[in-house]
Amino acid sequence: MVVFAGQGDARRSIALLWRETGAVPARPAPGPKPALSVDAIVDAGIAVADAEGMAALSMRAVGEHLGRTAMALYTYVPGKNELVDLMHDRALAELPTGYDLAPGWRAALTSWAEDTWAFYLRHPWVLQVSQARPVLGPNEYVALETVLRLLFATELPASAVRRIVGTLFHFVRGAARTVAESRLAAATTGVSDEEWWQARSSVLGEVAPEFPHHFPLLVRLETEGAAPATDDEVPHLEREARTTFDVGLTVLLDGIEAAVDRNR
Amino acid sequence: MVVFAGQGDARRSIALLWRETGAVPARPAPGPKPALSVDAIVDAGIAVADAEGMAALSMRAVGEHLGRTAMALYTYVPGKNELVDLMHDRALAELPTGYDLAPGWRAALTSWAEDTWAFYLRHPWVLQVSQARPVLGPNEYVALETVLRLLFATELPASAVRRIVGTLFHFVRGAARTVAESRLAAATTGVSDEEWWQARSSVLGEVAPEFPHHFPLLVRLETEGAAPATDDEVPHLEREARTTFDVGLTVLLDGIEAAVDRNR
DNA sequence: TGACATTACTTTATGGCGTAAGGAGATGCA
DNA sequence: TGCATCTCCTTACGCCATAAAGTAATGTCA
Numbered sequence: 001m002v003v004f005a006g007q008g009d010a011r012r013s014i015a016l017l018w019r020e021t022g023a024v025p026a027r028p029a030p031g032p033k034p035a036l037s038v039d040a041i042v043d044a045g046i047a048v049a050d051a052e053g054m055a056a057l058s059m060r061a062v063g064e065h066l067g068r069t070a071m072a073l074y075t076y077v078p079g080k081n082e083l084v085d086l087m088h089d090r091a092l093a094e095l096p097t098g099y100d101l102a103p104g105w106r107a108a109l110t111s112w113a114e115d116t117w118a119f120y121l122r123h124p125w126v127l128q129v130s131q132a133r134p135v136l137g138p139n140e141y142v143a144l145e146t147v148l149r150l151l152f153a154t155e156l157p158a159s160a161v162r163r164i165v166g167t168l169f170h171f172v173r174g175a176a177r178t179v180a181e182s183r184l185a186a187a188t189t190g191v192s193d194e195e196w197w198q199a200r201s202s203v204l205g206e207v208a209p210e211f212p213h214h215f216p217l218l219v220r221l222e223t224e225g226a227a228p229a230t231d232d233e234v235p236h237l238e239r240e241a242r243t244t245f246d247v248g249l250t251v252l253l254d255g256i257e258a259a260v261d262r263n264r
Numbered sequence: 265m266v267v268f269a270g271q272g273d274a275r276r277s278i279a280l281l282w283r284e285t286g287a288v289p290a291r292p293a294p295g296p297k298p299a300l301s302v303d304a305i306v307d308a309g310i311a312v313a314d315a316e317g318m319a320a321l322s323m324r325a326v327g328e329h330l331g332r333t334a335m336a337l338y339t340y341v342p343g344k345n346e347l348v349d350l351m352h353d354r355a356l357a358e359l360p361t362g363y364d365l366a367p368g369w370r371a372a373l374t375s376w377a378e379d380t381w382a383f384y385l386r387h388p389w390v391l392q393v394s395q396a397r398p399v400l401g402p403n404e405y406v407a408l409e410t411v412l413r414l415l416f417a418t419e420l421p422a423s424a425v426r427r428i429v430g431t432l433f434h435f436v437r438g439a440a441r442t443v444a445e446s447r448l449a450a451a452t453t454g455v456s457d458e459e460w461w462q463a464r465s466s467v468l469g470e471v472a473p474e475f476p477h478h479f480p481l482l483v484r485l486e487t488e489g490a491a492p493a494t495d496d497e498v499p500h501l502e503r504e505a506r507t508t509f510d511v512g513l514t515v516l517l518d519g520i521e522a523a524v525d526r527n528r
Numbered sequence: 529t530g531a532c533a534t535t536a537c538t539t540t541a542t543g544g545c546g547t548a549a550g551g552a553g554a555t556g557c558a
Numbered sequence: 559t560g561c562a563t564c565t566c567c568t569t570a571c572g573c574c575a576t577a578a579a580g581t582a583a584t585g586t587c588a
Contacts, residue, residue, distance in 0.1 A: 010463050018471045030585030031535025058574065071576080072537050080575065132445035133457070136464055138472070141479050148481040158488035160511065166442070167435065167512030174434025181396035193397070199274050200400055207282045208402070215405050217412040224422035247424065248431030255519030294556040295564025322545065335547075336566050344546065 013082050017089055017137040036066060038076050038086065045087045046123070053184050054125035057084070088129045089137025095119055097146045105153040106253055109168075112147055113249050116172050124180030127173055154260050164256060171252055175245040179238055186235075193237040277346050281353055281401035300330060302340050302350065309351045310387070317448050318389035321348075352393045353401025359383055361410045369417040370517055373432075376411055377513050380436050388444030391437055418524045428520060435516055439509040443502055457501040 016038065044065040049057045059070035059080055066072075077083045096115050099108040120127055134140055147168065151161045186192050191199075204211060212219050230236070280302065308329040313321045323334035323344055330336075341347045360379050363372040384391055398404055411432070415425045450456050455463075468475060476483050494500070 011467050014464065014467045014471050029535065030533065030583090032537080032583045034536065036536090059576080060574080068536095069538060070574095071539085074576075075536060130445045130449070132442050133449050133460055136468065141475075141482060145479045145481050148485060152481060152484075158485055159490075162485050162490070163508040163511035164515060166439070166505075166508040167515060170435050170438025170442075170512065171431065174438045175430070178396050178430070178434075181394045185394070185397050196397055200278065203275050203278045204400065207278050211405075215409045217409050217416060218405060220416075221412065221422055221426050226423075226426070241430075244427040244430040247427035248434065251428060251431060251516060251519035251523060253519070254522035255515035255517070258518035258522065259515060293564065294554090294562065296554045296566080298565065300565090323547080324545080333567060334545095335568085338547075339565060 009078065012078060013085060014136065016077070016082065017085060017135065034075070036068065036072065036076060040066065041073055041076055041083065042086045042090050045083055046091060049087065049125040050123060053188070054128045057125065059083075084129060085135045085137065088126060088135050089139045091119075091123045091126055092137070092139035092143050094122075095139075095143050095146070097142060099146070099150055101150065101153050105150055106257070108150045108153070109147075109253060109256075110249065112150055113168065113172055117176050117245060120173065120176035121179060124176070124184065127177050127180055131169070131173075154256065154263075156256075156259060156263055160259060160263075164259075168252065171248055172245075175241065175248060178244075179241045182237060182241070193235055197237075273342065276342060277349060278400065280341070280346065281349060281399065298339070300332065300336065300340060304330065305337055305340055305347065306350045306354050309347055310355060313351065313389040314387060317452070318392045321389065323347075348393060349399045349401065352390060352399050353403045355383075355387045355390055356401070356403035356407050358386075359403075359407050359410070361406060363410070363414055365414065365417050369414055370521070372414045372417070373411075373517060373520075374513065376414055377432065377436055381440050381509060384437065384440035385443060388440070388448065391441050391444055395433070395437075418520065418527075420520075420523060420527055424523060424527075428523075432516065435512055436509075439505065439512060442508075443505045446501060446505070457499055461501075 019038075041062060044062050045057060048061050048065055052061070057080075059073055062083070063070040063073055073083070077086070099111055101108050129135065144165075147165055148161065151165055152158075154161075156164070182193055185196075189196075226240075230239070234242075283302075305326065308326050309321060312325050312329055316325070321344075323337055326347070327334040327337055337347070341350070363375055365372050393399065408429070411429055412425065415429055416422075418425075420428070446457055449460075453460075490504075494503070498506075
């Protein structure tokens with residue numbers, strides 16, 4: 001599922017995101033006192049999505065988590081899309097902002113990428129929120145401003161910074177997505193990555209026996225390129241993904257460094 | 265929606281993917297002749313997904329496209345997940361394979377990235393198929409072998425190639441995803457990116473008037489870093505995304521080059 | 529105090545989804 | 559001719575988001 005920013009009443013969604021506290025109701029309104037709140041609903045939504053994944057995030061599930069029906073949420077939130085926007089922006093508040101630039105932009109960007117990676121793995125459902133039309137909540141802006149500060153320290157021109165920040169996000173999100181999806185698949189199917197690969201490759205050996213002949217480089221990648229298996233608690237393929245992240249980050253930063261050198 | 269590879273009977277899914285033609289039915293079976301075929305269904309699925317997006321891909325929609333009910337498809341295909349796997353592998357067949365390495369690996373990889381980017385934009389739904397447990401169809405392997413051939417030309421060790429290929433895919437998929445989601449949002453909401461940003465930023469000016477003070481670098485990015493608007497047919501933000509792709513690719517290839525130089 | 533507006537929340541209903549179950553009709557072989 | 563086998567259909571179930579209408583609680587005002 002890809003979730004777009006709420007398309008309904010733009011004014012209302014944005015006001016919700018920025019928690020327009022203005023227009024405080026002077027006199028108390030009639031009717032029963034609200035037992036829920038936007039914050040409580042957003043927290044419940046995050047709890048559900050963290051535990052069961054975005055696919056399991058339904059209005060029913062969130063309502064149930066609060067001892068209410070699905071429809072009760074609509075008193076506080078215009079719809080599911082807007083709820084996801086709010087969840088997204090609330091989650092982003094977790095990201096650190098105060099990176100130290102004294103040891104240089106490269107060290108700072110490395111820390112940023114690692115924190116962001118860890119954040120996505122804590123809240124994998126965030127990866128399903130579309131970046132094309134960003135949620136535009138306050139924390140989204142804070143997160144962007146944070147990484148911009150590190151990138152502007154390279155003294156690259158704004159036009160280059162603009163593109164490189166996109167590239168960094170593509171990379172971190174893509175790398176985290178692989179791990180997130182892998183974990184989700186394991187959780188929902190009860191089959192670990194290792195078991196899955198085992199089953200697949202044995203079937204493949206039957207169905208396509210001429211495989212090694214057609215794909216010699218793939219075989220070479222398997223035999224030469226794989227890290228040795230360890231008896232870690234961390235699943236092997238997850239360590240593999242983490243290594244891909246580290247190596248990819250180095251490549252990217254080397255590329256940025258090349259641009260910086262050219263710019264000097 | 266994120267789609268995982270079919271988790272049902274592994275043997276059957278893989279046999280379908282590799283189109284196990286063996287065990288040809290010697291004598292014609294009784295019963296009506298099949299009017300559909302796996303191929304026809306896969307084509308219809310791709311047609312629906314290309315035109316309306318992954319979210320609109322339902323068994324009912326595919327059936328209707330063929331003048332059948334949804335349930336008719338289940339004679340040919342075990343379920344929706346397996347259909348998506350088949351669509352994925354069929355689509356991948358479009359990718360070119362014979363890149364010329366004579367002008368060097370960098371030029372070849374550039375062509376590869378551009379073709380892959382264009383492919384994802386032709387079939388944006390492919391980006392929703394999870395990479396964590398790949399579909400493992402024949403064309404998936406061909407596509408991998410293709411890019412491996414270009415990367416091994418760098419003479420980097422297999423372990424490095426293994427990680428860099430992941431990084432390249434993360435980048436290309438991420439960049440393409442932005443454009444794909446942007447187009448999808450425009451198509452489903454009827455609001456262009458430009459109109460959307462216009463509406464949002466005017467509301468934002470009301471709700472958060474102190475914005476420029478809090479996010480000076482974002483403002484700088486807008487004013488200094490943006491490409492001038494043109495009266496092209498291509499939407500402005502899409503050109504922006506394409507530029508991000510070009511710049512990001514350069515950065516990545518520079519990074520790979522740095523690794524190659526170190527390895528020499 | 530009683531009438532009434534307002535509010536929180538529930539129930540019910542609509543139209544989507546994937547797919548299980550069972551049935552109808554066509555086909556080929558005995 | 560009977561029967562097994564096959565394609566394809568209808569129906570049904572339990573999910574989903576959410577529209578519409580109802581219920582009960584709370585406040586203000588006459």
